Amino acid sequence: MLSVWALDGIGEVTPGTDLVATIADAAGGTLADGDILVVTSKIVSKAEGRIIEAADREDAITAETVRVVASRPTSTGHVTRIVQNRLGMVSAAAGVDASNTPEGTVLLLPEDPDASARALAEGLRERTGAAIGVIVSDTLGRAWREGQTDAAIGAAGVLVFEDLRGRTDAEGRPLVVTMPCVADEIASAADLVKGKAARRPVAVVRGRADLVGSLDLPGARSIVRPLERDMFRLGADEAYAEGFAAGRSSS
Template identity: 40%
Template sequence: MNTSFTVTGLPTGIIRPHDPFTDRIIAAATAACRGFAEGDILILAETSVATAEGNVVRLDSVTPSPRAQQLAEKYHMDPRTVEVVLAESDSVVGGIPGFLLCMKHGTLLPNAGVDASNAPPGCIVPLPKDPDASAVRIRDEIAHRCHVRIGVIVADSRTHAMRLGCSGVAIGCAGITSVIDDRGRSDLFGRKLEVTKRAVADNIASAAELVMGEADECTPAAIVRGLGMPIGDQVGVDTIDADECLFMGVFRKSQT
C-alpha cells in the first residue's frame, strides 16, 4: 500500500428511508472530488445505509415483551428499544445502564448495533440486514454508472475494551481484502512475524470517521484515495470464532 493518501468527506444532506442513496453518493463525490477514480475506497456509515434501505423501526409500533420490560427496568432503557435489540440479537450476555451487550452474527457489540443517533424522530435504526450485500450492490452500481472499480466499506462506530470513545469498524466490505496477513514478514530486527494480521478495512473505516463525524455533519460517506490497494471481487469482513478471541475467551472462563 502507498504511504500517502487522502480522505475526503462526502456531505449528502439528511438521508431518509428509500432515498436514492447511490445517486446521492455519486452527486456528493462529484461535488467534493470530481467524482470517483479507479481504486478509490468508499466508506459508508451503517445508519445511512440502513435508513436508505428502509430498515427503520418506529418505536410507537413496538410492543415490549415481558423479557424486554424486565431488562429495560434492570438497565434503565426504553422497553421498546430493548424489544428491538432482542429481535436483532443472537443472545444477550450482560449490560450496563443504557446498553445491552449482545452477540450478533459472531460479534460482540452494544445493543446489537441498534442506533438512535441520526435516526428519524421517534425511530431507531438497526444495522443493515446484510452489510456485505449492501456493499456489493453499491460497488456494482458505481462501477456501472461511473466506469471505475472501487472498494466499498460499510462502517460502524464501536467502543473497545478498556478504551474511552469510539472508532470505526468495518461490518460490510466489497472489492478489497479486509485483513492483510503479515505473518512471515520480518520485523526491524529480522525476526519473523508469527501472529500479526492488519485489519486494514477497520483502519480505513477509522480514518474515514475523522471526516464523517458522529453528530450533525450530514457526512455519512467518505472516499479514501491513493492507498493503492488492489481492487478485486472480494466480499466480506474476516472474523474469528469466539473461542479464538482473547476477550471472549477470558470472559467465558470468568463465567464458569
C-alpha cells in the same frame, strides 16, 4: 500519500433512496481507480428501510441478539447490554441506534452489510467507470478502552486484512501473527473527516489502491472472530457467576 475527505451534498436519506446515484452525484466525477468509499451504516439502514419506532428499541435489541455477553445497570436506571448480534458482532445494544435518526425512531443495522457494500461497489463501478472499493462502517466500543471508534461491518472490492505473516520486520525478524485489519483502520480514518454531527456520511480514501480488488473478496464478516477462538466470550461478572454455578452443581 494517503488522502481522506468527506463528500458534501448528501441530503437526508429515506427508505428507497438510490444511494449509488446519491453518492455518485456528490462525488461529481472525482472518483478514481483504487479509491475506497467509506459509507456510514446509518444511511444504508435508512435507505433499506431498517427503521422502527423508538418504543420498540428494547424488543428490537432482544430480537437482534444471539448471545448476551454482559449486562450492567446504568446510573440513569437503564440496562446496557453487550451482546453478540445475528451478524456475529459483539457490541452494545446489538447495534440498534437512536442517534441521527428521525424523531421517535431507531435504526437497525443493515440486514447484510457485506451485500449492501457489494451492491454499492458494483453500482458505483458501473456508474463512474472507476474500480473502487466500499466499506460500510459503524461505531463500536473496544474492550479495555474508553470511547468508541468506527469499524468496518461491511466491505466489498477491498481487502479487509493486510496479511504480513511470513514477511520480516525492519530488523529482519520474521512476522508470525501480524495481520492488520486495514478495513477497520480505513473506517476510523474516514470518521475523522465525516464527523458524527456534520451530515457528511460518506468519505473517500485515496492512496491505498493496493487494497482494492475483485468484488468477490471476503467481506467484513470475515473479521468477526469465531466463538471457539474468543477468549473473552463473557463479561467478568457473568463468567464468575457461571463458574460459581458450575462449582455448586458439581459438589
